[in-house]
Amino acid sequence: MKALLINGSPRTNGCTFTVLTELKNTLEKEGIDAEIIHVGHKDIHGCTAYRKCAQTSKCVFDDIVNEVAPKFAEADAFVIGAPVYYASPAGGAISFLDILFFSTSKIDKTMKVGAAVVTCRRGGNIVIPGSKNVDHIKDNFDIFDFELTQNEMKEISAINRNKTYYTATPEVLKQYAEMVPPVDEQK
Ligand SMILES: Cc1cc2nc3c(=O)[nH]c(=O)nc-3n(C[C@H](O)[C@H](O)[C@H](O)COP(=O)(O)O)c2cc1C
Numbered sequence: 001m002k003a004l005l006i007n008g009s010p011r012t013n014g015c016t017f018t019v020l021t022e023l024k025n026t027l028e029k030e031g032i033d034a035e036i037i038h039v040g041h042k043d044i045h046g047c048t049a050y051r052k053c054a055q056t057s058k059c060v061f062d063d064i065v066n067e068v069a070p071k072f073a074e075a076d077a078f079v080i081g082a083p084v085y086y087a088s089p090a091g092g093a094i095s096f097l098d099i100l101f102f103s104t105s106k107i108d109k110t111m112k113v114g115a116a117v118v119t120c121r122r123g124g125n126i127v128i129p130g131s132k133n134v135d136h137i138k139d140n141f142d143i144f145d146f147e148l149t150q151n152e153m154k155e156i157s158a159i160n161r162n163k164t165y166y167t168a169t170p171e172v173l174k175q176y177a178e179m180v181p182p183v184d185e186q187k
Helices: 015-029 062-073 089-102 134-142 150-159 170-179
Strands: 001-006 033-038 077-085 115-121
Touching: 001 015, 001 062, 015 033, 015 077, 033 062, 033 077, 062 089, 077 089
Parallel strands: 001 033, 001 077, 077 115
Antiparallel strands: none
16 A cells, blocks of 8 residues: 655645654554655646646646656555645645646546645644734634524525526536637647
8 A cells, every 4th residue: 555645835844744744654654655745845837727638648837746646646545735825725735736636637546545634823724823922822712612693594594595507408518518629729
């Protein structure tokens, strides 16, 4: 068994790496090979939906994603690690995943195990005080301490109109099929 652990943080020795190292050690104790690969500090191009990868199974931007893809194909388990940046995974981690998954659509991912680890400083995950200011630390705890009133629950229920906007009727499917230009015409 082989697990591929991706560090999507630009900091190769930071908190995300620390968590991934804990995970690697635990997996190895269980007899599972584990490799950590740093990708977050590399230049990773965002996906441009160029779609050449549908023909070549490689991204036209020949960066770390193309290097990792064969290891991803072989791995039994895949873990993405990322720090929270502005309430979202760090950009490099997202670009990495977008292109990895888009360019490996022909790789059979059946039964591959997937997991994610995130690290953050404040509201992005759990309460780990990154401050010495007691009021600030209390604020961090308090973001989870709320209850919705009956009225607020009613307002939320009212938003649900039980209406589906996109239905796969033959007309809609045809429209969608016509929306995608042939691969070779894409710039
Ligand atoms: C640009 C930037 C944005 C961040 N945004 C958030 C955030 O929205 N919420 C949060 O809890 N932490 C945020 N953080 C803190 C990081 O998530 C936190 O320090 C993380 O543990 C860093 O991981 P690393 O050591 O692997 O780089 C941000 C850090 C940076 C550099």
